[in-house]
Amino acid sequence: MERDKNFVLGVYDDEDVLLDAVTRVRESGVKIHEVYSPFPVHGLDDVLGYKRSRLPIAAFFFGLLGTTLALVMQFYMMKIDWPMIIGGKDYAAIPDFVPVTFELTVLLAAFGMVGVFMISSNLKPWGQARIFDLRITDDKHVMAIDIANNAGFGEEAIGDVLKATGATEVNKKSFE
Amino acid sequence: MAHVTNYNLNQKFDFTSAFKKSILTVMVIGAVLLAIGVVLAIFGGGHDSAEEGAGHAFHWYQRLYANLWINNVYFTGIAIIGVFFFALQYAAQAGWSTGFLRVPLSFGYWLPYAGVLMIVTFFIANHDLFHWTHSYLFDKNDAQYDKIIDGKGSFFYWPMDKGTFPVFYIVRMFLFFGFWIFFFNKLKNLSYAEDLNGGNDYWYNIRKWSAFFIIFFAVSSSVSAWDWVMSIDTHWFSTMFGWYVFSSWFVSGLAAITLITIFLKEKGYLPMVNENHIHDLGKFIFGFSIFWAYIWFSQFLLIYYANIPEESVYFIERLSSDVYGPFIFVNLGLNFVLPFLVLMTRDSKRHGIFLKLICSLILFGHWMDFFLMVQPGTLGHNGGIGFIEIGMLLVYVSGAAYVVFGGLAKANLVPKNHPMLEESYHHHI
Numbered sequence: 001m002e003r004d005k006n007f008v009l010g011v012y013d014d015e016d017v018l019l020d021a022v023t024r025v026r027e028s029g030v031k032i033h034e035v036y037s038p039f040p041v042h043g044l045d046d047v048l049g050y051k052r053s054r055l056p057i058a059a060f061f062f063g064l065l066g067t068t069l070a071l072v073m074q075f076y077m078m079k080i081d082w083p084m085i086i087g088g089k090d091y092a093a094i095p096d097f098v099p100v101t102f103e104l105t106v107l108l109a110a111f112g113m114v115g116v117f118m119i120s121s122n123l124k125p126w127g128q129a130r131i132f133d134l135r136i137t138d139d140k141h142v143m144a145i146d147i148a149n150n151a152g153f154g155e156e157a158i159g160d161v162l163k164a165t166g167a168t169e170v171n172k173k174s175f176e
Numbered sequence: 177m178a179h180v181t182n183y184n185l186n187q188k189f190d191f192t193s194a195f196k197k198s199i200l201t202v203m204v205i206g207a208v209l210l211a212i213g214v215v216l217a218i219f220g221g222g223h224d225s226a227e228e229g230a231g232h233a234f235h236w237y238q239r240l241y242a243n244l245w246i247n248n249v250y251f252t253g254i255a256i257i258g259v260f261f262f263a264l265q266y267a268a269q270a271g272w273s274t275g276f277l278r279v280p281l282s283f284g285y286w287l288p289y290a291g292v293l294m295i296v297t298f299f300i301a302n303h304d305l306f307h308w309t310h311s312y313l314f315d316k317n318d319a320q321y322d323k324i325i326d327g328k329g330s331f332f333y334w335p336m337d338k339g340t341f342p343v344f345y346i347v348r349m350f351l352f353f354g355f356w357i358f359f360f361n362k363l364k365n366l367s368y369a370e371d372l373n374g375g376n377d378y379w380y381n382i383r384k385w386s387a388f389f390i391i392f393f394a395v396s397s398s399v400s401a402w403d404w405v406m407s408i409d410t411h412w413f414s415t416m417f418g419w420y421v422f423s424s425w426f427v428s429g430l431a432a433i434t435l436i437t438i439f440l441k442e443k444g445y446l447p448m449v450n451e452n453h454i455h456d457l458g459k460f461i462f463g464f465s466i467f468w469a470y471i472w473f474s475q476f477l478l479i480y481y482a483n484i485p486e487e488s489v490y491f492i493e494r495l496s497s498d499v500y501g502p503f504i505f506v507n508l509g510l511n512f513v514l515p516f517l518v519l520m521t522r523d524s525k526r527h528g529i530f531l532k533l534i535c536s537l538i539l540f541g542h543w544m545d546f547f548l549m550v551q552p553g554t555l556g557h558n559g560g561i562g563f564i565e566i567g568m569l570l571v572y573v574s575g576a577a578y579v580v581f582g583g584l585a586k587a588n589l590v591p592k593n594h595p596m597l598e599e600s601y602h603h604h605i
Contacts, residue, residue, distance in 0.1 A: 042604050052522075087483040095480050098473065 003148040004175075007033060008155060009132055010162035011169040012141040015041045021143065021165035022047045028161050030153060033146040036136040055113055062112025063105045070104035071097060132173055143167070183448050183601075185592035189440065191585040199574045199581070206570025213563030214240065234558045241301035242554045243564055247572040248297055249404050250428070250546045252290040253421070254576070257429025258283020259360045260393055263386035266379070271596030272456060272603040275448040276437045278589055281367060283432070284360035285583030286576050291353035294404075298349070305554050308332055308410045311339030325410050332407070348403055352396045359389040367591055374593035397422045405546070408553040412490045416475045421549075423468040427511070428542040430460050431535035436580075438528045445589055451526040452603045458525030461538065462515060468542075469512035493552045499560050500552050507548060510541030543569060 010025075012018040018041065025032060026049065035044060078084070079092040089096070118124050133142045145158050153161070159170040217236035258280040265273045302309040312318040313325045314337075329338035332345040362385050370378035398418025406417045414420070434457040440446050479487045494500045515534050524530035544561075551559035591597070 087481050089483075095473075095477055098477065 004146060006147045006174045007132065007172070008145045008147060008158045008162065009169075009171045009173055010143040010145070010165070010167035011133065011135070011171065012143065012166065013139075013168050014166075015044075015141060017166040018141045018143070019043055019047055021162075021167065024165045025143065025145075025161055030145060030158055030161055031149050033144045033149065035141065035143045036132060037141040038137055038139060041141070055117060058116040059109045059113040062116075063109035065112070066105040066108030067101055069108070070101040074100060130175055133171070144173075183590075185588070185590050185597075187445060187589050188587070189445060189581070189585045189589050191581050195581070196578070199578050202570055203574035203578075206567045206572075206574060208567070209563045210567030210571060213565075213567055216563060234555070235304075238301075238304045239555055239558065239564055240568075241297065241304050242551055242559065243568040244293070244297045245301065245305055245404075245554075246543070246546045246550045246565075247568055248290065248294045249421075249550070250425075250543055251286060251572055251576050252294060253425030254429045254432050255283045255286035255290055256356055256393070256397070257425050258433065259287075259356065259363065259389070260426075261429060261433060262363060263359075263389045263393075266383040266386040267390055269383070271599030272453060274594045274596045274600035275453060275590060276433075276440075276446055277591055277594070278367075278584065278587070279436050279440070280429070280433050281364060282580050282583040283429070284357075284364065286579050287353065287357050287360055289575070289579060291357065294353070295346075295349060298346075305550075306407060306410075307553075308407060309342065314339035328410065345403060348399060352400050355392055355396070359385065359392065363389070368587050370591060370593050371588050376595050378593075379595050397425070405549050408550060409490060409493075411486065414475055414479075414487075414490070416471060420468075420471050420475055423464065423471045424542050424545050427461060427464040427468050428539055430457065430464060431538040431542075433457065434461060434531055435535045435539070436584075438532055440589070442528070448590070448597075448601050450603075452605050453600075454528065454531065455522070455525045455605060456603075458519055458531055461531075461535065462519040462525065465512055465515040465519075465538065469508070469516075472508070472512075494548060497552065497557065499557050500548060503544060503548055503561070507541060507544050510537050511545065 010021070012021060015037065018035070018037070022032065022035060022044070026047075032048065035048065037044070074097045075092055078096075083091040085091070086093075086096070122129070132144050133140065136142050143162065145162070147155055147158065150158060155172070162170050214236065217239060261280040262277060262284075264270075265277060298305075307313075308325055308328070310320075312320045313322040314329050315321055316326075326338065330344070332338075332342040333340060334344040336343050363382060366378055366382045366385065370382075401418045401421035405421055406413060434454070437446065437449060437457065438454065441449055476491060479491060494504055515538060518524055518530060518534050547561070547565065594600075
């Protein structure tokens with residue numbers, strides 16, 4: 001069976017039940033594809049065993065790019081292209097460069113971080129959103145399990161595990 | 177999630193005689209260093225013959241006064257920031273900090289001592305610290321008449337004649353300390369009464385008084401910075417100075433709160449304060465170190481860029497001085513670069529060992545910040561960091577610690593009937 005196409009969905013009413021369910025489903029050996037919830041559930045990342053986001057690394061390098069660009073730009077303008085004496089200072093007076101450098105660092109780090117986040121979480125303009133269940137935007141938590149990724153379990157067996165952990169419904173969802 | 181809420185809420189901080197002894201040992205060491213410093217200063221010269229000729233002989237006790245003033249201003253700041261942090265939690269309706277809320281509150285116990293020390297020091301040392309206290313500056317017939325200081329004279333002497341007795345200045349000093357101590361007592365008594373009686377009314381009442389205090393503190397923190405620190409360099413002024421002193425006070429206060437909270441946790445107190453609360457305190461320190469650097473640099477950049485002589489004199493006096501020049505960079509390193517780099521990662525804010533190191537360095541760094549504000553204008557090239565400075569700092573640290581821990585031991589360590597205590601247990605980030 002092809003991966004990332006056919007899912008079993010467990011629908012949960014309560015976030016405390018959900019947190020407990022995630023732990024128990026993982027203990028039973030079923031691999032969870034993703035959990036969707038209408039609001040942030042504290043501790044969900046921990047029980048899902050997610051590693052910490054690598055987004056800060058991207059932010060650091062975009063920030064570094066901003067710093068470099070700002071310094072190169074200012075040195076080129078103030079020292080090489082159009083030297084001007086301001087306040088009796090050297091053409092390239094470092095303290096004067098600090099505000100612009102700071103702003104460009106923050107700007108590029110922020111833009112870079114937002115861009116990387118958009119692309120990596122499939123919010124890019126050309127991305128196609130996959131809605132597992134419309135009620136995840138309202139009052140239900142949905143745990144999605146990729147059938148192909150759990151070859152040891154049948155569709156039925158996964159459904160039973162979800163039911164046993166407190167899922168109010170078990171549905172099936174396929175994407176093209 | 178586990179809901180463990182059976183903490184011992186009646187725990188009290190036990191100010192043991194062993195701990196008292198170790199604080200007093202530090203005080204004795206400080207006093208000995210101070211005495212060595214004074215003896216060295218008396219017999220080791222420091223008399224500059226060229227200056228004596230100009231009528232401004234340097235005496236060893238001036239350095240003592242300057243040190244008293246540095247520590248008065250610095251420890252007053254930490255004490256009032258404790259009360260301010262407490263008030264801030266109520267005004268912002270914050271629940272996360274409830275577990276360790278008694279720590280910042282107890283800083284206020286130092287305020288009465290700080291007030292007495294400040295006022296006594298001012299009367300003993302006025303001519304040696306504050307140039308504007310000389311009456312000849314305001315006498316048009318005197319050779320040393322100073323037009324600029326004469327223009328600012330009313331700020332110190334109103335409603336009396338300039339050059340007589342600084343009524344307005346003294347009244348402000350009494351007013352600030354009086355109101356700060358009043359607000360501290362009000363908040364403290366309400367918080368202690370809540371322990372006994374419970375109920376949500378206390379919380380609303382404390383929030384109301386917190387709001388009043390914050391309004392008063394907004395004005396008084398700025399004006400006290402002009403009075404106690406900026407007026408040393410009487411000719412010079414900076415519109416950012418109030419913020420500059422406040423940010424220095426705030427970050428040192430936060431460092432002190434964090435250090436004492438971690439210390440109490442290591443002693444086995446405050447079991448409900450976990451790494452999430454410590455993490456938020458670490459974020460506060462990280463953020464306000466940057467805030468301090470932002471203010472420091474903003475003040476510097478405008479003066480540097482505009483290059484107006486009467487403004488730039490402040491930085492020329494410091495940066496081009498052999499005595500103070502290096503300390504400017506140590507100051508920036510300790511108070512900005514180091515906390516910025518070390519506290520950037522999440523782990524360093526969640527583990528006590530990094531925070532203990534950084535908080536101690538920040539507390540020393542901001543003492544140095546006040547050293548750099550006070551000494552160049554009072555001692556000139558006769559200043560520096562020596563036995564007197566270190567000794568006096570140790571005496572003040574141990575004195576303030578003795579008073580604050582004594583205050584902490586007076587009541588419950590946890591505000592046990594605080595309506596947001598439950599929220600504080602489950603703080604999670």
